[in-house]
Amino acid sequence: MRIGVFGGSFDPVHYGHLLMAEQCREQAKLDQVLFLPSAISPFKDGGPAASDKDRLEMLGLALAGHTPFQVLPLEIERGGVSYTVETVETLARQNPDSELYLLMGADTLTRFADWKEPATICSLAVPLIVNRPGSKPIDLEILAPFASSGQMEQIRQQTLQTMQIDISSSDIRLRTRQSRSVRYMLPRAVEKYIETKKLYQDK
Numbered sequence: 001m002r003i004g005v006f007g008g009s010f011d012p013v014h015y016g017h018l019l020m021a022e023q024c025r026e027q028a029k030l031d032q033v034l035f036l037p038s039a040i041s042p043f044k045d046g047g048p049a050a051s052d053k054d055r056l057e058m059l060g061l062a063l064a065g066h067t068p069f070q071v072l073p074l075e076i077e078r079g080g081v082s083y084t085v086e087t088v089e090t091l092a093r094q095n096p097d098s099e100l101y102l103l104m105g106a107d108t109l110t111r112f113a114d115w116k117e118p119a120t121i122c123s124l125a126v127p128l129i130v131n132r133p134g135s136k137p138i139d140l141e142i143l144a145p146f147a148s149s150g151q152m153e154q155i156r157q158q159t160l161q162t163m164q165i166d167i168s169s170s171d172i173r174l175r176t177r178q179s180r181s182v183r184y185m186l187p188r189a190v191e192k193y194i195e196t197k198k199l200y201q202d203k
Contacts, residue, residue: 001098004033005091005125007075007084009041009169010055011048012194013062014186016167020130023162024103025068028128033103034072034091035059038082043111049173050199052076061189085117088124100125101158106138113142122147129159176200 006021013035021033037055040047048055056073063069074090075082084102091100102125104112109129112118121127122143131138143155167185175182177200182191194200 001031001095002029002101003091003095003098004028004030004101004103004128005036005088006033006103007036007038007082007087009044009048010035010037010059011050011169012055012058012172012186012190012199014167014169014172014190015184016165018062018187019165020105020162021069021103024101024128024130024160027160027162028101028158030101031068033069035063035069036072036075036082036087038075039079040081042081042083042116043114054193054197054199058190058193061193062187064189083116085115085120088121092124101128102126103128103130105129106131109138109140109142113145118143119146122151126151126154126158129155130162130164131159173200177202 004021004024008017010017021035024030025033037052037059039052056071056076059071063071075087078086088100088102102121104127106129109127115121127143129138129140138159140152140155140159144152147155172182172185176194
């Protein structure tokens with residue numbers, strides 16, 4: 001089985017996340033994409049704005065009915081700072097007969113050298129780098145110090161050009177706080193959940 005690993009705060013999940021995951025699933029022929037909301041990101045100040053429970057609920061609403069997509073609360077259950085290396089080590093143990101692919105945007109790739117144990121990550125999961133059409137070429141040599149020549153060739157073959165839409169969770173939170181529309185930026189069920197739970201409002 002080919003499993004995509006998609007981590008992030010998902011605070012909240014939106015159509016940009018979903019479109020990227022679906023295009024990766026299709027183009028890389030993934031059997032499954034696991035959405036793993038982080039407990040605490042090592043690259044962000046403070047924790048998520050929404051609670052762990054709310055982020056999981058919103059992901060569940062967003063992914064409902066699309067069986068290749070699954071929510072996995074592994075990092076939330078582990079707690080503390082969410083390190084990708086610990087996540088892929090666990091997934092590799094749990095899925096010994098599967099191939100793991102780590103979904104990464106081109107912007108995320110530029111910080112890869114600062115991640116915890118990047119070489120171990122590359123040995124357990126193939127980085128699946130996503131770039132948008134018309135953007136400058138991705139510098140895959142960032143990965144060269146951490147991956148073998150064979151792994152680098154596989155990474156080059158798996159690099160994807162995907163359609164992306166310019167939506168961010170931070171903008172959705174700001175719009176919600178300012179009572180501005182977020183319609184068509186995220187699934188309607190997630191939008192209604194935010195509205196009902198009064199998430200992202202000033203305290």
